[in-house]
Amino acid sequence: MQTVANFLQVVSHPKHLLNKSKSTSVLIANTRLVPLLFVIMTCLISLEAHASTYNKLSIQLVKICEGGKTEGQVTGFFKTKCEERSLSEVNEYDKLIWVGALFDADQLLMQRNKPLGLFISAKAAAEFYLNGQMIGRNGLPSAIPSYEIAGAMDYVTYLPANLLKAHNNELVIKLSSHHNVIGFEQLIQRIIISDYASPQNIVLRNYLPSFIPLGILLIGLVYTLPLVLTGTVSQYNLLLPLLTTVVMAQLVTELLRGLIAYNYPVHEFRALSIFVLGSLSGVCLLAYLAHAFLNTGRKRLMLSALCLILASVYQSNSLEQSTIFAIQIPAFICLALAVYATVYKRQSALAHAVALFIFSMLIAFLPGKFLDVYFYYFVSLLLLYFLVQHAIAYRNEKVQRLSEQSRADRLQRALDDYSEARQPTKIMLNHSGKVEWFSADQICFCKGARDYVEVNIADAKSILHSESLSTMEEKLPDLFVRVHRSYLVNTHYVQSLEKSTSGGGILTLTTGAEIPVSRRIMPKVRKVLI
Known part of the structure; x- marks a missing residue:
């Protein structure tokens, strides 16, 4: 947080910057990123450690049967010849299906000091059975679309201790999903057995550290927007507060899942909103760097990037993958642009290239985890770097204006003195x-x-x-x-x-x-x- 304090000092006391050389300011700006990166990585490690202790058992492998084959045969479900798949491969929309899984609860029972719950995130209505007994219902599943009542996207049902066994517990879920509009997203995102808690609390635990980048983005927006609106800086820098606003909106849309309970049809619109905002953030990032490092050809570059984004989205299998492509492609183009500017020794191009290289590699090598966990931290770090560069550029621009004004004042005084000497008042x-x-x-x-x-x-x-x-x-x-x-x-x-x-x-x-x-x-x- 010291870094944020230092950044606020830059914002609140621009005169302090006037006493430092340009090279020193750039060095300080780059150095300030180191402790912030350390804080962010510490938060991420803490989050992972917390998740590992909180999520007791995650179910990944399930058996899938269509509704008509096992209706009324919950107790004999695992004797039927059904297909075995991973959760990510379950995509039976617009029909009634049965999903079953076997699990051991010996470790859960030994460590249990709270009631246990079954947490499920799925775009479906569902009924839950444990060892042949119904334990909960989320909405009302049905083979007939008009009879289905949509369930909540995130749901928790209590697991009675008297039904749990040490080994070979049979979990069977009757499930239907007739209210999906797009059908891009994974049908069942997760099934977890853990300490019983509100589903929003469970989701929010994973999103709480995201308030750190949200605060950083808000600081950046509060700093840059007044400068642009008052015309203190050039109008193209409107792209920076615009980029900050779009990423903030995307982050808030993510956080809403942990703050508001909603039925599963709403989830697709949320995912679509995140995709649109992710695309806008990628385009804004590219436009900002294009204005910074290119004098000509900006429109052609933006048009080419949009064509590449549309082509990749067309080939993707999910909205999450489309969102990653919409961010990844502009990031790679920005990296190429920064490298090009570095070769031609453009001011601050090398620092931009290094930051974008790290950003692009994280997207490339951690695509699955990046969007949910790391994206907002590194985007806020990247934007913070841009904001510091923006502050330095504003300082330099202010110094130049003051210098020009001083020269103009001296010239005017000289002209006044000359006029007064020739014709005294x-x-x-x-x-x-x-x-x-x-x-x-x-x-x-x-x-x-x-x-x-x-x-x-x-x-x-x-x-x-x-x-x-x-x-x-x-x-x-x-x-x-x-x-x-x-x-x-x-x-x-x-x-x-x-x-x-x-x-x-x-x-x-x-x-x-x-x-x-x-x-x-x-x-x-x-x-x-x-």
């Missing part, structure tokens, strides 16, 4: 019942005294002019500077500036006069005189 002064005209370059300084101004002329003459200091300031040319609420000074007569212990200063003029400088105006006076 004439100032009318009222004093002692008469009116006199003086050139502005004759006036050394003006001292305010309520509704009067004491005007000091170069020949040591002092004139009491009936006018306020503010009105006088509006008439005088820019070579006069307000150094105090009561003093205006002609910069041409300034000989030295000495800082006082109070934080203000003393201006010594060529005439020998000493003028106080207020602490509040001191930085402005220094800037003008330099």
